[in-house]
Structure formats: structure tokens, C-alpha cells
Amino acid sequence: MNIPQLDLPRVVIIGGGFAGLKMARKINTKHVQLVLIDQNNFHTFQPLMYQVATAGLEPDSIAYPLRKILKRKKNTHIRMAHVSRINSDKKCLETSIGELSYDYLIIATGAVTNYFGNDKIQELSMPMKTLTESLNLRSLVLQNFEKSLTKTNIEEQDELMNFVIVGAGPTGVELAGALSELKKHILPTDFPDLDIRRMQIHLIEAAPKVLNPMSEKSSLKATKFLKDMGVNVWTSTMVEDYDGTTVKTSKENFKTKTLIWAAGVAADFPKGLEDLELVGGRIPIDEIGRVPGFDNVFAIGDVATHVSEKNPRGLPMLGSVAQQQGEALAKNLKALVQGKATKNFKYKDKGTMATIGRNKAVVDLPRYTFGGFFAWMTWMFVHLMLLVDFRSRLVVLVNWVWSYINFDRGTRLIVRRYNKKTSAT
Numbered sequence: 001m002n003i004p005q006l007d008l009p010r011v012v013i014i015g016g017g018f019a020g021l022k023m024a025r026k027i028n029t030k031h032v033q034l035v036l037i038d039q040n041n042f043h044t045f046q047p048l049m050y051q052v053a054t055a056g057l058e059p060d061s062i063a064y065p066l067r068k069i070l071k072r073k074k075n076t077h078i079r080m081a082h083v084s085r086i087n088s089d090k091k092c093l094e095t096s097i098g099e100l101s102y103d104y105l106i107i108a109t110g111a112v113t114n115y116f117g118n119d120k121i122q123e124l125s126m127p128m129k130t131l132t133e134s135l136n137l138r139s140l141v142l143q144n145f146e147k148s149l150t151k152t153n154i155e156e157q158d159e160l161m162n163f164v165i166v167g168a169g170p171t172g173v174e175l176a177g178a179l180s181e182l183k184k185h186i187l188p189t190d191f192p193d194l195d196i197r198r199m200q201i202h203l204i205e206a207a208p209k210v211l212n213p214m215s216e217k218s219s220l221k222a223t224k225f226l227k228d229m230g231v232n233v234w235t236s237t238m239v240e241d242y243d244g245t246t247v248k249t250s251k252e253n254f255k256t257k258t259l260i261w262a263a264g265v266a267a268d269f270p271k272g273l274e275d276l277e278l279v280g281g282r283i284p285i286d287e288i289g290r291v292p293g294f295d296n297v298f299a300i301g302d303v304a305t306h307v308s309e310k311n312p313r314g315l316p317m318l319g320s321v322a323q324q325q326g327e328a329l330a331k332n333l334k335a336l337v338q339g340k341a342t343k344n345f346k347y348k349d350k351g352t353m354a355t356i357g358r359n360k361a362v363v364d365l366p367r368y369t370f371g372g373f374f375a376w377m378t379w380m381f382v383h384l385m386l387l388v389d390f391r392s393r394l395v396v397l398v399n400w401v402w403s404y405i406n407f408d409r410g411t412r413l414i415v416r417r418y419n420k421k422t423s424a425t
């Protein structure tokens with residue numbers, strides 16, 4: 001892989017997401033050689049992907065080149081590669097560009113969409129877990145309306161203009177809200193030949209409420225916001241089948257060419273750890289992030305979970321958890337390399353939030369819950385500050401202000417056509 005052998009312990013991080021990138025930025029490379037491997041050459045800010053999918057933001061305002069972020073770090077090497085196997089006996093990784101040895105390994109590979117074993121839905125629905133997938137969704141949404149124009153049959157038009165979103169967590173709720181705003185403010189003027197009032201947005205959730213992990217108050221408020229915006233909310237409803245046109249659920253069937261799957265994620269990591277007893281599909285870790293049975297293998301972020309008395313189900317799969325774990329492990333690894341004592345990881349819950357649309361959001365702080373305009377401003381401020389660099393913050397802010405004033409969405413481009421499968425093989 002052409003990485004120089006230094007007289008320093010080599011720390012290899014797999015994954016430049018929230019956890020891996022935070023660790024890479026924070027680790028002191030005076031004491032270690034750092035190698036960051038990711039299958040992409042960029043980091044994705046996943047919380048704003050729904051705005052890319054609904055033509056609100058350009059993809060490059062929420063993705064950053066890893067090399068740019070880490071350009072000032074010495075003893076640091078970045079490789080764009082897919083890691084396929086961890087060979088812990090040989091302390092070595094198998095990757096798409098060759099083998100790489102490590103002294104310390106950090107697994108920060110995150111999660112992938114979970115279809116709960118339903119192959120047909122996997123084949124025919126639209127996920128939104130990567131930037132590419134959100135761009136696919138943007139193309140498909142816009143293509144659907146272009147195609148609707150060519151149909152004279154109302155039923156066929158409706159199938160193209162209807163959207164069914166499965167999963168009313170923050171992603172599903174935010175997508176439903178953004179589609180509803182497209183319907184209200186953009187599509188009627190872009191497609192005056194179509195009766196956009198016919199467009200239906202269905203949000204389906206198996207749990208009895210939307211935003212299930214949030215407070216009752218936030219969930220009720222979000223439901224009201226969604227209904228006021230014309231979204232059809234179906235709770236306690238199971239999706240049973242999809243053939244490319246009809247979504248069968250435990251309550252009703254819906255006709256749509258676009259089923260968006262936001263119903264869950266599952267940890268994803270390279271082969272080689274088959275002997276581990278996983279917890280809910282995630283890699284178990286101790287108080288500092290170490291994988292049991294190994295001295296030098298750690299896991300952080302969505303891929304890992306530390307079960308304790310306080311958190312019997314482990315911490316949630318959230319960006320804030322991943323970032324805090326990355327920062328803590330950077331410090332602990334320095335301590336380990338220097339033979340000093342480590343410090344157990346303690347998660348600081350700063351709250352959760354979701355936005356539904358213009359002036360509409362809900363925020364749960366550890367002791368306080370609020371919704372509406374102030375929550376929306378809070379949501380925007382927090383997400384702006386979480387973006388990696390000043391340029392992105394400025395670009396996103398300008399986009400948001402422009403959209404707010406003009407009720408506009410600037411990126412309604414089908415740059416790359418998406419050819420969706422229409423029936424299962």
C-alpha cells in the first residue's frame with residue numbers, strides 16, 4: 001500500500017465518518033503514525049442528506065474531502081479503499097488496494113440500511129444511507145414528475161406522483177416534511193400541466209408513534225405538524241410487501257412507484273470477527289471502546305455498542321455518540337501508547353431534535369422539550385455548527401436563507417438519470 005514504516009506505533013482507522021474522522025482529527029500524531037482508510041475520499045454529513053434528496057442542497061455542501069480536512073496532520077496517510085477482512089492473528093487488513101499491517105486498529109465503519117431480510121423490498125425500494133443514494137432519490141423524484149407529464153392515464157400519473165416513506169424516525173419525518181414543501185411551493189409552478197394536488201405522501205411507522213425514541217410531547221407535536229402539512233401518517237402499521245407499484249401494509253395498500261426505505265440501519269464491518277458475540281448486530285466494546293478478547297482492536301460509532309447497567313441496550317446510533325467516542329478514544333490511545341492510565345468513556349447527552357419543515361421542529365433536551373419556530377431555529381443553528389468547515393456553513397446558510405425568503409429550492413437538477421428497477425427479478 002506504499003505507506004512508510006516509521007518508528008512509531010501504527011494506528012489504522014477504518015471509516016472517515018463521524019467517529020473515525022473525529023478521532024483522526026483529535027489524535028496526537030507526534031506519538032503515532034495514523035492511517036485513515038475509507039471507501040470514499042470524502043466525509044458525509046448524513047443528517048442533511050434528506051435536503052440533497054429533495055433538491056434543497058447541493059451534495060458538495062454536506063460532503064468534505066478527507067484529505068482537505070486532515071491536510072495539516074503530520075505522520076498521517078489517507079487511502080481510498082474498501083477493507084474486506086481483518087486478520088487479527090497477523091495484525092493485518094485485507095483491502096481493495098492490498099494488505100496493511102497495524103499496531104492498533106479502530107473499526108469505525110458505521111451502518112448500512114437494514115431491510116430486515118426482505119429481499120424484494122431491498123431490490124425495489126429507495127434507501128438513503130449514502131450521498132449517492134440521496135442523489136439517486138433526487139433524480140427519481142424529479143424524473144417521476146417529468147414522466148407523469150407524459151401519461152394520460154390518471155392512475156399511472158398518481159403512481160408516479162405518490163411517495164411512500166417507511167420509518168418515521170428523524171429521517172422519515174424530515175423527508176416527508178421536505179416532500180410536502182416541494183408539493184406546496186415548487187412543483188405547482190414547475191409543472192403547471194400537472195394537478196399536483198393529487199400528489200400523496202404517506203409516512204408509515206411500525207411503532208405506535210412517530211419519532212419513537214423522542215418524548216411523547218415531541219412525537220405528538222411532530223405528528224400534528226406533519227398532518228397540517230398534508231402528510232398521511234400511518235402508525236402501528238407494518239409494510240408487508242412491495243412489487244414495484246403496490247405497497248401492501250397491515251392496514252391499507254398504496255400505489256406508488258417510489259417506496260423510500262428509512263426504517264432502520266444495521267452495523268456493518270469487515271469480515272474476520274465471526275467469533276465475536278454481537279449485541280443487536282453491533283460489536284460489543286468495553287468502557288474505553290476496546291473489543292473483548294483483543295488488546296489492540298477498538299470499535300466506535302454506530303458499529304459498536306457498550307452495554308452497561310445504565311444503558312442495557314447500549315447508546316443510540318447517533319452522530320453525537322460517534323463523535324464523542326472518537327474524541328475519547330483519541331485521548332485514551334495516546335495514554336495507552338505512553339503507558340498511562342485510560343479514562344472510561346461517558347456520554348454527554350446534549351439532546352435530540354428533528355425538523356419537519358419551515359418554522360417547524362421539535363427538540364428534546366435532557367430536562368426540557370419544545371417545538372415550533374424556536375425549535376426550528378435551534379435545529380438550524382446546531383446543524384450549521386456541526387458542519388465541518390466554514391465554507392460549508394456559509395453555503396448552507398445562504399441556501400437556507402434564499403429558500404426561506406423565496407420559497408425556492410435551487411438544485412432541481414437531474415444531473416445523472418436514475419434507472420430504478422420496476423419489478424423484482
Ligand SMILES: Cc1cc2nc3c(=O)[nH]c(=O)nc-3n(C[C@H](O)[C@H](O)[C@H](O)COP(=O)(O)OP(=O)(O)OC[C@H]3O[C@@H](n4cnc5c(N)ncnc54)[C@H](O)[C@@H]3O)c2cc1C
Pocket residue numbers: 014015016017018019020021037038039040042043044046047048049050081082083084108109110111128129170171268269270300301302303317318319320321322
Ligand atoms: C439520513 C440520516 C440522517 C441522520 N440524522 C442524524 C441526526 O440528525 N443527528 C444524529 O446525531 N445522527 C443522525 N444520523 C446518524 C448518524 O449519521 C450516525 O450515527 C453517524 O454517521 C455514525 O457515525 P459512524 O462514524 O459510526 O459511521 P458513518 O458516519 O456512517 O461513517 C462510516 C464510514 O465508514 C466507511 N466504511 C464503511 N465500511 C467500510 C469498509 N469496509 N472499508 C472502508 N470504509 C468503510 C464509510 O464510507 C463511512 O465513511 C443520521 C443518519 C442518517 C443515515
